[in-house]
Amino acid sequence: MHSNQNDVGEDGMSPLASVLSAMPEVWHSLLAQHVPDSSGRCVSCRNSGTAGVPWPCTLRVIAEDARDLNQSVEGLPGATPCGLAS
Numbered sequence: 001m002h003s004n005q006n007d008v009g010e011d012g013m014s015p016l017a018s019v020l021s022a023m024p025e026v027w028h029s030l031l032a033q034h035v036p037d038s039s040g041r042c043v044s045c046r047n048s049g050t051a052g053v054p055w056p057c058t059l060r061v062i063a064e065d066a067r068d069l070n071q072s073v074e075g076l077p078g079a080t081p082c083g084l085a086s
Contacts (some may be wrong), residue, residue: 017065024070028061 020027033044036055043058046052056064 013065014062017062021065021069027063027066034060
């Protein structure tokens with residue numbers, strides 16, 4: 001699943017996902033926090049005045065994209081999660 005925002009790279013992912021892919025502690029935390037409630041809304045994207053946004057929320061999608069990018073380069077020699085040579 002990729003972000004459907006207007007600001008996406010050539011791969012269809014948010015540039016933020018590319019940056020976060022090198023920060024596993026951040027995308028792990030986002031994935032743990034942005035989960036659906038029993039009504040299918042994100043438990044982290046709500047405040048006292050709203051019921052929340054439909055899940056998956058934008059931050060969840062970006063975190064999933066970051067995870068996918070990170071995992072896609074893990075086995076490549078000389079590559080780092082952000083896609084730069086080490």
